[in-house]
Structure formats: C-alpha cells, structure tokens
Amino acid sequence: MAGYQLRRSLLYVPGNMPSMLQNIPLFECDAVLIDLEDAVPLNEKDAARVLVRCFLDQYKERNKEILVRINGLDTKWALDDLKTVLPGMPDGIRLPKADSPEIVERLDTLLTEFEEELELDIGHFRILPSIETALGVINATSTAKASTRLIGLAFGAEDYTATMEIERTKSGEELFNARMRVLWAAKAAGIQAIDTIFADVNDMDSLRRETELIKRLGFTGKCMVNPRQCDVIHDVFAPKAAEVEHALQIIDAIKRAREMGTGVISLGGKMIDAPIVIRAARVLRTAQAHGLVDIEISEEDIYGTE
Known part of the structure; x- marks a missing residue:
C-alpha cells in the first residue's frame, strides 16, 4: 500500500476458528494478526494452518493488512506454518519471541527462499517481530535493524511480565521501561512501534487511558483481542x-x-x-x-x- 500506512489497530484472530476468520473482511481494524501460536492448542496446529491457508486463498481482494503469527522458529511447527500459509499471500509474518536479531535474520532468509520458489520479488513478505521477553527488550535496538523487511516492532506484555515474574496491572507502571526500550529501538530504526494488547475487553475506560498513554509516548498502534476495542483505539489515534x-x-x-x-x-x-x-x-x-x-x-x- 502506498504512502503512510495506518497500523493503529491490529486484531488477533485465532487461526483455528472458522467463524472468526470468515468475519475478517467485516472488522474495521487496520490489520489482522491471524494466530497460529498461542491461540491454537497443540493438537490443532496442523488443522489450523490448513484452515488459514484456505481462508487466505479465498480472501484475495483485501481491505486490510493480513499478517500471520507463526509458531516460534525454535519449534517443530514453524517451518510447516511458513510452507503452508505463504502461498496464500499474507502481507507478512508476525514473528513471536524475537529475542535477538539472529532470529529475525533467520526468518528473513527463509522468506527469501520461499519468495524464490513462488517467483515473487525479494522482500515481498514483511516482518513484524514481537518483543516479549527480558532478553528481547535488551536486544530490541539490534533486532529493529536486523532486516529491511521490518514494518515495526511490537511489544508483548503478557509474555514479558511472565518472564519477569511480575503481575501485569492496569496502571502499567511495571511496563514503562520495557515499552520505552521497544519504542526507542523502533524510532531509531525508522519503523513503527506497536503496543501490546489490553486484555479486559469490557473495560473501555481503562483501554482509552492506556491508549492515550502509549500515544503520548510515541507508539503508532496497538494490538487488540476483540473487535469492539477498535473504535476506542481509532478515536485516540485520530488527530484532533x-x-x-x-x-x-x-x-x-x-x-x-x-x-x-x-x-x-x-x-x-x-x-x-x-x-x-x-x-x-x-x-x-x-x-x-x-x-x-x-x-x-x-x-x-x-x-x-x-
């Protein structure tokens, strides 16, 4: 897409739920993150990737950006995820647990190989790495510069707080340093900074406060777990x-x-x-x-x- 591409709202959609997948064209978010990782039980991994491929094949005329969150590159599912979904032409890959630049570089190499097989221009598939651990936060600056495919850096607070052995709160003080490290890395690399989900889908007031905070800090978008969160996020990010x-x-x-x-x-x-x-x-x-x-x-x- 030419020009400045909005990524205010990125909605997670489980890859094993046909009812959610078929509604993707109706969602008002800027991008969809079709999830083959955390949202999919181990015994449904194989079926989910086939389901996602079928959806991508049918959804050729798209009104939003489509990224697929594959399983981590250190798992036995990642390569099959790529083999199955890339011929369906998603816009890119959401890379979980991007703890180091080497992980991004490895995905870059894999994508190049698939692009050659599919006779696509090199660089066709984009990457959105997720910074989800203490190590990932420490390495964020080098990770942000690991590939020209990167469209942004995303922060994942749920996994981050788990690795830090702390509780995530609605006030969010415990996330401030990590958010800033991810934000600085993205800005220094000239790519977008995408904030983590707000998990309580019924608390729109707290969602608004958190989105206003991350906008003031410099983030350009936020991930979502429910399409009902879209209106609040868009309203906050729209210039007054x-x-x-x-x-x-x-x-x-x-x-x-x-x-x-x-x-x-x-x-x-x-x-x-x-x-x-x-x-x-x-x-x-x-x-x-x-x-x-x-x-x-x-x-x-x-x-x-x-």
Missing part, C-alpha cells in the same frame, strides 16, 4: 481538529518564511523551525490517512528546496 488546524498553520507559516529567505518564523508568539515542521507534517500525513484532510505533504513542504 485543533491539532490539524495548527499543523496547517505551521506548514503555511514555514512556506512564508522560506519566501522571505529564512528557515524560522514566529507563529502565535512561538518559534517555528525544522523540528516543529516535521511534527506538523506527521500530524497532517496521519490526518490524510484517516481521511480528515485532503492534502498531500511533500518533502519540499517539510524541508524546502536547495
């Missing part, structure tokens, strides 16, 4: 009218500044320079992707001309 209007004023002001031969200008008593312009452009590109404005922000708008 005042933000959009201010961003438009900033772009207009910097254009006037450049006409006057300078790279800075005052707007409402505050200095407008390059970092402020970059932030405004990000707001407008997000707003355009949401359908809130009909405007294309170019690199010339942001940086000017030589």
Whole structure:
C-alpha cells in the first residue's frame, strides 16, 4: 500500500476458528494478526494452518493488512506454518519471541527462499517481530535493524511480565521501561512501534487511558483481542481538529518564511523551525490517512528546496 500506512489497530484472530476468520473482511481494524501460536492448542496446529491457508486463498481482494503469527522458529511447527500459509499471500509474518536479531535474520532468509520458489520479488513478505521477553527488550535496538523487511516492532506484555515474574496491572507502571526500550529501538530504526494488547475487553475506560498513554509516548498502534476495542483505539489515534488546524498553520507559516529567505518564523508568539515542521507534517500525513484532510505533504513542504 502506498504512502503512510495506518497500523493503529491490529486484531488477533485465532487461526483455528472458522467463524472468526470468515468475519475478517467485516472488522474495521487496520490489520489482522491471524494466530497460529498461542491461540491454537497443540493438537490443532496442523488443522489450523490448513484452515488459514484456505481462508487466505479465498480472501484475495483485501481491505486490510493480513499478517500471520507463526509458531516460534525454535519449534517443530514453524517451518510447516511458513510452507503452508505463504502461498496464500499474507502481507507478512508476525514473528513471536524475537529475542535477538539472529532470529529475525533467520526468518528473513527463509522468506527469501520461499519468495524464490513462488517467483515473487525479494522482500515481498514483511516482518513484524514481537518483543516479549527480558532478553528481547535488551536486544530490541539490534533486532529493529536486523532486516529491511521490518514494518515495526511490537511489544508483548503478557509474555514479558511472565518472564519477569511480575503481575501485569492496569496502571502499567511495571511496563514503562520495557515499552520505552521497544519504542526507542523502533524510532531509531525508522519503523513503527506497536503496543501490546489490553486484555479486559469490557473495560473501555481503562483501554482509552492506556491508549492515550502509549500515544503520548510515541507508539503508532496497538494490538487488540476483540473487535469492539477498535473504535476506542481509532478515536485516540485520530488527530484532533485543533491539532490539524495548527499543523496547517505551521506548514503555511514555514512556506512564508522560506519566501522571505529564512528557515524560522514566529507563529502565535512561538518559534517555528525544522523540528516543529516535521511534527506538523506527521500530524497532517496521519490526518490524510484517516481521511480528515485532503492534502498531500511533500518533502519540499517539510524541508524546502536547495
């Protein structure tokens, strides 16, 4: 998909549930994570991957991004997962327990081999690694740079708190350091940062508070376990009218500044320079992707001309 791709909401759908799979086209999320890992019992692994392949073969005209969460590369199921689902042309693979860059590199190599077999361009399949352990958090910076296939880094709090031998709370203080490490790694690599699920599907107020927090920190999206969570997440990530209007004023002001031969200008008593312009452009590109404005922000708008 061209341009800035929204990944505000990524919905987990169990790969062994036909009723959920057939409803994927109706869900309003930006992406679906079809799960062959945690959601599928051991005795249903083989049947689930075949079911997912059948769904992918039937769902050719897609209105959202489709990633398949395979079983970990250190398990006996991972290679069969890839062999079965990749010919169905998912957009990419959600890689669980990405504890090191070597794991991502191994998946990259496997995907290249399958692309050659399927006569696809190298790089066709994307990767979204999940940082789910203490070791994964420590190695997040190098993992984020392990492959050009990466579209983002995702944080998995449930497994992370298990490896830390701590309880996950709704207030989330215990997640702050790990979230920031994942976030810094993603931003440094120039890819998106995706937050963990909020497990209580009946507590929309706490979901909103957590989503507002992770947006302020810099995350660009959040995973979900229920499609009912989608509206709250989208509402939080959508730029507000005042933000959009201010961003438009900033772009207009910097254009006037450049006409006057300078790279800075005052707007409402505050200095407008390059970092402020970059932030405004990000707001407008997000707003355009949401359908809130009909405007294309170019690199010339942001940086000017030589």
